[in-house]
Amino acid sequence: MLDLRSDTVTRPNDAMREAARDAEVGDDVYGEDPTVNELESRFAELIGKEAALYVPSGTMGNQIAARVHTDRGQEALVERDSHVYKWELGGFAQHAALQVRPIEGDDRGVISPEQVEESYVEADGHRAGTGLLSLENTHNSKGGTAIAAADIDAAAEAAHDLGVPVHLDGARLFNAAAALDTSAKRLAREVDSVMCCLSKGLGAPVGSMLAGSEAFIEAAHRTRKLFGGGMRQAGMIAAPGLLALENRHRLDEDHANAKALAAGIREKGYEVLEPETNIVLVETPGPAEAFLDACEANGLLGVPFDDQQVRFCTHWDVSSAEIEAAIEAVPAAQR
Numbered sequence: 001m002l003d004l005r006s007d008t009v010t011r012p013n014d015a016m017r018e019a020a021r022d023a024e025v026g027d028d029v030y031g032e033d034p035t036v037n038e039l040e041s042r043f044a045e046l047i048g049k050e051a052a053l054y055v056p057s058g059t060m061g062n063q064i065a066a067r068v069h070t071d072r073g074q075e076a077l078v079e080r081d082s083h084v085y086k087w088e089l090g091g092f093a094q095h096a097a098l099q100v101r102p103i104e105g106d107d108r109g110v111i112s113p114e115q116v117e118e119s120y121v122e123a124d125g126h127r128a129g130t131g132l133l134s135l136e137n138t139h140n141s142k143g144g145t146a147i148a149a150a151d152i153d154a155a156a157e158a159a160h161d162l163g164v165p166v167h168l169d170g171a172r173l174f175n176a177a178a179a180l181d182t183s184a185k186r187l188a189r190e191v192d193s194v195m196c197c198l199s200k201g202l203g204a205p206v207g208s209m210l211a212g213s214e215a216f217i218e219a220a221h222r223t224r225k226l227f228g229g230g231m232r233q234a235g236m237i238a239a240p241g242l243l244a245l246e247n248r249h250r251l252d253e254d255h256a257n258a259k260a261l262a263a264g265i266r267e268k269g270y271e272v273l274e275p276e277t278n279i280v281l282v283e284t285p286g287p288a289e290a291f292l293d294a295c296e297a298n299g300l301l302g303v304p305f306d307d308q309q310v311r312f313c314t315h316w317d318v319s320s321a322e323i324e325a326a327i328e329a330v331p332a333a334q335r
Contacts, residue, residue: 002326003301004261007172007200007254007278007315016204016240025235028054029225035235039242043209046245047194048185051217053210054238056229058171061195061210063091064227065167066132068219069193072097074131077119077159079105081141083169084134095227098131109139110151113158120162133159136169137187138176141305144258144279146179149187156190168194171208174248175201175277179255184248192216201251201278203316204244206237250316254278257314257323264324269333280312281305285333300329 003009012020026032036054044052055061062084066076076092078085080102084092092098103119105111116133123129135155137147156166168191170176170184177184188194193212198204210220224230258275266272271283284291288304295302305311314323 001299001301002318002322002329004312004314004318004326005301005303006313010199010201010203010315010317012203012205012240016243019239019243020236023235023239025233027232028234029230029232033233033235033238035242036231036238039238040209042242042245043196044211046185047188047196047209047211049188049194049211050214051211053217053220053224054231054234054241055208055210055224056206056231058169058195058197058208059088059091060224060227060229061208062088062134062167062169063095064210064220064223064229065193065195065212066092066098066134067096067223068216069165069167070096070098070131071128073099073128074123075099075101075121075128076132076134077101077103077111077116077130077164078134079103079109079111079136079139081105081109081139082134082136083140083171084136086141099128101130107142108145108147109136109142110147111135111155113154116155116158117162120164130162130164133164133166134169135166135191138172138179138277138279140171140279143273143281144172144175144275144277146176146276147187148180149182149189152187153190165192167191170194171197172200172277175251175255178248178251179277198241198244201254201315202244202247204237204240207241209241247316251278254314254316257318257320260320261312261314261323261326264327265330268327268330270330278314280314282310282312284308284310291331294331295329298329298331300326
């Protein structure tokens with residue numbers, strides 16, 4: 001079975017398993033796990049922030065950021081189809097007691113500085129005011145679009161001019177960097193905090209990174225504990241994360257496979273959004289579930305993204321040869 005449901009299904013390779021076995025460990029809640037400390041230091045340097053924190057999941061990283069940046073009752077500005085709004089169980093409301101003001105970005109998920117300014121609410125005797133702008137790169141729901149640094153910068157500048165901090169959900173930020181031929185550091189330069197997943201395309205079995213200023217990470221460490229994310233001998237899962245950071249150099253392979261997959265499915269008569277990174281969105285003439293059932297019968301897995309849209313996601317467990325097999329598994333569109 002070819003599993004293209006998500007890049008979260010990747011399995012750690014032998015080198016990662018050996019690194020986990022041999023990792024030097026300590027109690028991370030006390031800050032005494034040398035492997036975790038090395039991972040956090042390495043990531044902070046790579047992303048251009050003062051400090052970083054290892055967290056169990058990307059969702060926890062986003063939720064910690066929201067909690068640390070804001071006061072209860074404030075509003076968070078988010079793109080309408082963003083992961084933090086659609087796929088995190090209303091976490092901003094549950095964990096940080098935030099109101100969410102969704103902004104309809106453009107067809108690639110970009111929020112303009114004008115939209116930030118128009119959506120901003122000033123705090124007064126009746127309103128809690130805007131406390132956070134949350135951006136996303138790549139934008140999952142828009143098909144893995146790679147948002148240019150200039151667009152991130154412009155929205156962040158507008159927020160900062162209004163005194164509003166900016167968080168970047170960069171679960172697949174290294175995919176964006178590869179697609180744009182730039183660095184993740186450049187893409188995150190103007191934001192106050194950034195979360196990146198070590199799993200997904202980078203292949204680690206578990207874990208994400210949250211980075212920002214030293215003061216932000218100090219508060220984030222306490223909030224991680226509050227959320228149940230304090231870990232003990234976490235070096236055993238952090239060691240594969242160190243290797244995962246080096247896998248950012250191979251993401252172009254996943255992107256090339258996504259383009260090949262999109263082209264092949266398009267030739268079968270479907271409308272397919274041209275992928276910018278490793279996500280392929282296919283419009284189905286009938287119900288998405290029926291299309292996926294037919295694919296599964298032929299040995300291919302995907303996920304529904306809408307009533308008549310499905311997502312396939314390329315990753316390091318799927319070769320170019322297997323992409324050809326995936327194309328063969330898609331039934332021809334009925335004319």
